[in-house]
Amino acid sequence: MTDLPLVVLTNRTFDDTRALFSGRARIIANHLETPWPADVLLAHASIADALMAFMPDCIDAAFLDSCPRLRVIGAALKGFDNIDVEAATARGVTVTIVPDLLTRPTAELAVGLTIALGRHILAGDTAIRRGGFNGWRPEYYGLGLAGSTVGVVGYGRVGQAIARCLSGFGCRVLACDANWNPSVPDDAERVTMDVLTGSADILILGMPLTPATQGIVGHAFLRSMKAGALLINPARGSLVDEAAVADALEGGHLGGYAADVFACEDWARGDRPGEIESRLLSMTTKTVLTPHLGSAVVESRRAIEYSAADSILRVLAGEKPETALA
Structure with missing residues (x-):
């Protein structure tokens, strides 16, 4: 069995995922709820033929130089800004991703x-838990989707899925993308960025993180948004x-902010902050x-882990899976 390739699973996985490698590869698996410390990860990766990588892993040129046996990085990810793909390719390491399995749940x-922020669900829950609820009061009036204009910035697979999810809510959906594909379904009206930001009651980000999009939502962008609009970020924190x-x-110009992602997660940034902006945490x-x-x-x-594992095994068997980036 020692002649089987060694696969390192960098974060906790399902039992079914680990079972996929039985008889086909040896595995070193992280069974913790947290990522390994960087030195532990590198110690395992340095003798590995393959890695199954996740969002917390930072795989750059220096890391790759310490992994001479590495043949494939199977990323259990759609966005791969935490992996230096160019450096991997230059070293003969195939990088695979999971192109579409994250799309629908992210859109949902x-x-x-959007509903939680617009309808003050968190604030209402907090008020109930404080005690003293005696019935309806004329408070927590918010913004519903019906009759609202929703702008989606970035109209790739996630942006399109968001538009489809919104189709039954009775809202007007606008979309803007610098690389608009004319063949995509028309679940949204194509508009320019200035029309979108000036019209949207709710603005949802659907862009990948690249050098061009990092920090795109800054002071100027926010000033261009309709006063009182809501901003939703399910994409990448450093946008x-x-x-x-x-x-x-x-200042009151932005009506609310909902986020599932934060700049402190974006390992590709050499200057990434160590924590979430504290003022956001206090604005409950x-x-x-x-x-x-x-x-x-x-x-x-x-399904994501299965896809990543399958891609790893295909590369180790000498194949080039469709999920390979290069």
Whole structure:
């Protein structure tokens, strides 16, 4: 059995996922609820033929230089900004992703965040738990989806799925994307960015994190938004300048902010902050914040891990899976 390739699973996985490698590879698996410390991960990866990588893993050129046996990184991810794909390719390491299994659950969460923020669900829950609820009062009036204009910035697979999810709510959906694909379904009206930001009562981000999109939602972008509009971020934390968002909330121009992702998660940034902007944490009536739940649906996570494992095994068998990036 020692001649079988060694696969390292960097974060906790399902039993079914680990069973896929039985008889086909040896595995070293992280069974903890938290990522391994960087030195532990590197010690395992340095002797590995393959990695199943997750969001918390930072795989850069220096990391790859310490992994001479590595042949494939099977990312249980759609976005891969935490992996230096160019450096991996230059070293003969195949990087695979999971292109579409995260799309629908992320879109559903985006709609959930929108409703939770617009309808003051978190603030209402907090009020109930404080005690003293005696029945209806004329308070917590919010923004519903019916009759609202929702703008989706970034109209790739996630943006399109968000528009489809919104189709039954009676809202007008606008979308903007610099790389608009004319063949996509027309669940949204195509508009320019200035029309979208000036018209949307609710603005949802659906962009990947790239050097061009990092910090795109800053002071100028926020000023261009309709006064009192809500901003929803289920995509990547570093699309947003969190301090600028806090300023806009404090100043009253931004009506609310809901996020499932935060800049402190974005390992590709050398200057990533160590924690979430503290003012956002204290604004409990204007924010809804969730701990990266976008794909946290049991069957979706099983399918994601299965896809990543299957891609790893295909590469180790000398194949090039469709999920390979290069």
